[in-house]
Amino acid sequence: MVDIVNNVFKNKQFSDWVFEIYGNGNFLEKTLKTIENNNQIFYKGSTDRPDEVLKTGSINLNTSIFEGFSLSILEAAAYGVPTIAFNFGESSYEEIIDGKTGVVIENDNSEEYQKALEKLMTTPEILSKMSAEAYDFSKKFTAETIADQWITLFEEVDRSCRK
Numbered sequence: 001m002v003d004i005v006n007n008v009f010k011n012k013q014f015s016d017w018v019f020e021i022y023g024n025g026n027f028l029e030k031t032l033k034t035i036e037n038n039n040q041i042f043y044k045g046s047t048d049r050p051d052e053v054l055k056t057g058s059i060n061l062n063t064s065i066f067e068g069f070s071l072s073i074l075e076a077a078a079y080g081v082p083t084i085a086f087n088f089g090e091s092s093y094e095e096i097i098d099g100k101t102g103v104v105i106e107n108d109n110s111e112e113y114q115k116a117l118e119k120l121m122t123t124p125e126i127l128s129k130m131s132a133e134a135y136d137f138s139k140k141f142t143a144e145t146i147a148d149q150w151i152t153l154f155e156e157v158d159r160s161c162r163k
Contacts, residue, residue, distance in 0.1 A: 001063040009040050054079035064088045077138035082130040101134040
């Protein structure tokens, strides 16, 4: 992800963008050097205020090649932040409507990932529409909606067991 963003930032038209990395983990030495040498890339560490971070975000980047079900994508969408992600498994298309609430890129295709990122960064009308779509889509994953679906399922199971 850092390499992709670093390549994007080589183009001066993106000089007003920044890339913030949140979370914990170890970086390769090469990645640390890239972060140190690029004044648009910032490692922020972990946060206990993801809502504050997401309120100011524009695009969520996910470069996992495998995830079960990524809560970070849903959290970003709840704040109207669309995600660009590699196709990390069966749930990627459950969490992202490709081209509408975000973009799903085939694994290891960094070139296409970079193109998708640059397109959103240079086309504010597409980014704005995708942001609104992501926010609307996130509503199907609220606690209330999921709880209602579980209750409906339990009621159906109960009815079928009584037959």
